[in-house]
Amino acid sequence: MLREGERVDELFRESMQIIQSSEVFSFSVDALLLANFTRFLKRDHTIIDLCSGNGIIPLLLSHRTELPIMGLELQPELVDMAARSIRMNHKEQQITIAQGDIRNIKKIHTHSTFDIVTVNPPYFTNNQPIKNKGPHSIARHEIHIDLKGVVEAARFLIKNKGRLYMVHRAERSMEVANEMFNAGFRIRRVQYVYNDQSSATALFVLVEAIFNSQAYADVLKPLYIYDSEGKYTKEMMTVYYG
Numbered sequence: 001m002l003r004e005g006e007r008v009d010e011l012f013r014e015s016m017q018i019i020q021s022s023e024v025f026s027f028s029v030d031a032l033l034l035a036n037f038t039r040f041l042k043r044d045h046t047i048i049d050l051c052s053g054n055g056i057i058p059l060l061l062s063h064r065t066e067l068p069i070m071g072l073e074l075q076p077e078l079v080d081m082a083a084r085s086i087r088m089n090h091k092e093q094q095i096t097i098a099q100g101d102i103r104n105i106k107k108i109h110t111h112s113t114f115d116i117v118t119v120n121p122p123y124f125t126n127n128q129p130i131k132n133k134g135p136h137s138i139a140r141h142e143i144h145i146d147l148k149g150v151v152e153a154a155r156f157l158i159k160n161k162g163r164l165y166m167v168h169r170a171e172r173s174m175e176v177a178n179e180m181f182n183a184g185f186r187i188r189r190v191q192y193v194y195n196d197q198s199s200a201t202a203l204f205v206l207v208e209a210i211f212n213s214q215a216y217a218d219v220l221k222p223l224y225i226y227d228s229e230g231k232y233t234k235e236m237m238t239v240y241y242g
Contacts, residue, residue, distance in 0.1 A: 001084055008088075013242035014063035016089045018056060019081050027056040029225065030204055033193060034120055034167040035060035036239045037206040041067060045115035048072065048157060050102055050150065055082030057118050058095045071097040072108070074144065102153040103145055114157050118165045121150040123172070147172070148179050155183040155211065163188070164209045170202035177207075185209035191220040196227065 002008070006021045020026040035057050041047070041064055049057040052071030061069055073079050082097040100108045122145070145153075147168075154164045164185060168176050170192055177187060187209045192202040202222070224233050232240065 001088060003081075006081070011059065011063075012240055014060060016059055016063070017085070018054065018059060019085045019088070020054060021081070025054050025075075025078055025081070027053060030167045031056045031120055032060065032239050033204065033206060033223070034118060034165060037167070037189075037191065037208070038116070038118055038165045039208070040116065040163055041065035042115075043067070046070075046113060046159075047116045047118070048109075048114045050117060050119040050153060051121050052078070052082060052097055053120070054078050055085050055095065055097050057120065058082075058097065059085060059089065059091065061118070062089075062091050062094050066094065069095045070114075071095065072100050072102060073097060074099070074101055101144075103149060105153040105156050109157055111156055112159045112162075115159055115162045116165070117154045117158050117162065119150055119154065120167050121145075121147060123169045147175055151179040151183045151185070155185070158211045160212050162211050164207075164211065166207045166209075168205055168207070170205045173205040173207075176205065180207070180209045185211050186213045186215050187217045188213070188215045189218045189220060191223055193223045193225065196224050196230075198228075199224075 002019065005023045006019050008017050009020050011018055038061060045067055047067055048070045050072050052058065052073040055071055058069040058071045071082065073082065076099050079097050079099040086092055086095045158164060166176065180187060187207055189208040191206045193204040193206065194202050223235050225236050227233050
């Protein structure tokens, strides 16, 4: 089940396991936050996760719904890793991870197919130093696709009044809002995530946007990862352990 350099990590709240690799791909807290932030997993909804990596978001969401969940990932190694994690958790009947380039999304899926699109896109622009060099740096850097391209792919896939859920770096939150607005989305909920209450700036922004809507945004209270003693806050304990 495991390749060289891989390990199995626990998803405690979901009572599942996931295959990871420090050399290829390991999910971070942002993936847990995005899955926890995603809602409206209704009985007849269709769900797709873009930039799926090792399948972390589909696995987390599968704990909360019995709906079929699709994932799309560019890198074959990560698709293979995700598929093995799906089998390990006996989720083959619910989750499907496909290999594909979202720049060619019109050749992969039909227009207006999904009620819910989730995405944890590359964070860093091409004029920022590459933090994770190597063939798998495209997971965190806009080497292959930028924010505009990701939002346009989501727009093509999403149904009228469908919802897009995204996590991004907080310093790019204005760009996120602008690209979503230009693509016909209106932000419905937004939440900033801080390391702790002493942090001067936020780390992440969580966004829920509705396509072709006139909704106004609910700006939720900040979410803090750590308390003053350096321990997880109650909110983060819920994210990790339920």
